Amino acid sequence: MLYLQLFWTYLKIGTFTIGGGYVMLSLIEHEIVDRKGWIDREEFMNMIALAQAAPGLIAVNSAIFIGWRIGGWRGVIATVLGAVLPSFLIILAIAMLFQDYKDYPAVEAIFKGVRPAVVALIAAPLCRMAASAKITWATAIIPILGALLIWLGGLSPVWIILVTAFATLIYTYMKERRRE
Amino acid sequence: MIYLQLFLSFLKIGLFGFGGGLAIFSLIQHEIETYGWMTQEEFVDILAISQVTPGPIGINCATYVGYTATGSVWGSMLATTAIIIPSLFIMLAICKLYFVISTRFQRNIYFTRTMYTLRLSVLGMIAAAALLLIKPINQPSVSFIDWRSWVIFVIACIISIIPLFVKKADAVRGKAVVVVHRFIQIISNPIVLIVLSGYVGYLIYA
Numbered sequence: 376m377l378y379l380q381l382f383w384t385y386l387k388i389g390t391f392t393i394g395g396g397y398v399m400l401s402l403i404e405h406e407i408v409d410r411k412g413w414i415d416r417e418e419f420m421n422m423i424a425l426a427q428a429a430p431g432l433i434a435v436n437s438a439i440f441i442g443w444r445i446g447g448w449r450g451v452i453a454t455v456l457g458a459v460l461p462s463f464l465i466i467l468a469i470a471m472l473f474q475d476y477k478d479y480p481a482v483e484a485i486f487k488g489v490r491p492a493v494v495a496l497i498a499a500p501l502c503r504m505a506a507s508a509k510i511t512w513a514t515a516i517i518p519i520l521g522a523l524l525i526w527l528g529g530l531s532p533v534w535i536i537l538v539t540a541f542a543t544l545i546y547t548y549m550k551e552r553r554r555e
Numbered sequence: 556m557i558y559l560q561l562f563l564s565f566l567k568i569g570l571f572g573f574g575g576g577l578a579i580f581s582l583i584q585h586e587i588e589t590y591g592w593m594t595q596e597e598f599v600d601i602l603a604i605s606q607v608t609p610g611p612i613g614i615n616c617a618t619y620v621g622y623t624a625t626g627s628v629w630g631s632m633l634a635t636t637a638i639i640i641p642s643l644f645i646m647l648a649i650c651k652l653y654f655v656i657s658t659r660f661q662r663n664i665y666f667t668r669t670m671y672t673l674r675l676s677v678l679g680m681i682a683a684a685a686l687l688l689i690k691p692i693n694q695p696s697v698s699f700i701d702w703r704s705w706v707i708f709v710i711a712c713i714i715s716i717i718p719l720f721v722k723k724a725d726a727v728r729g730k731a732v733v734v735v736h737r738f739i740q741i742i743s744n745p746i747v748l749i750v751l752s753g754y755v756g757y758l759i760y761a
Binding site (some may be wrong): 426 | 689
């Protein structure tokens, strides 16, 4: 029964949140902490911090964490399936239909209008994330260099992540040693 | 062969996907360019569809790319499963070590510094994703086909960025300001913006 509840809760959240993982988090908080009381708020906040720090999708990471804390292995299966199934099925249906309709002149015209707007929709989250990262002129060098290397250099973003992490660890180590 | 490529690529994306849906979008973009699973047009359209359909953007992209690359449901399932697998291992390890991690790691300077610089480089990845959509290297842009595309882009940029600056418009400044603020909030919603731009596209290009 518990597993069914877990599955149902995540299925509901997965079906009705448009706009990605961050939007899902506040709904998850409402359902899991306020309504069901499965975990307390402090643990939930810690969980979000860990789900964001770990690689992968935040919604899926948090589903794994909550499934495990509440129902072990079977809980994980219930929450992950619930979180993933709605978008999987909806997108699959759209992908199948879109193959048949994408060459219609009207559909083509609509998407010609949509494409530049989609690019613009990347700009707003980018500004918000830059502001919340408290970016300065000095630290801006990291994203600017990264963007240029990927855009003009054709470098894989994976390399940017690896180099950033590695360089930070070495830099921190040197600084800590000098302080001692 | 294409199934193996898909599986390994999305495994990699799941493993290095720090920083949310748009960063993962940037990783997927690179894999698509490397393997040529689909055209640039199709790829932008996925992002548009992801913004107006429920669920995490990463899952939406994986499902769509998996289907389009292979033409079968199995491709979808494979890509979606692959992007989740690294999360499963890493999050379960975190759960097992939860009490150690939650108390100690968040105060560890190596951990916090690395998380911070990763956040910064994720900004660069997302910016690169946008730049690659505006002007891919060595090929014409598919999203920006003429000057009207740029007009749509600039207007959409202004509409979606304005709410970040006018948050403090409250009742003190009068009713008109509140109404305008509310209006901007409504049209800056990604779903509304995409539907509107689609309508504009239909009027201009059809």
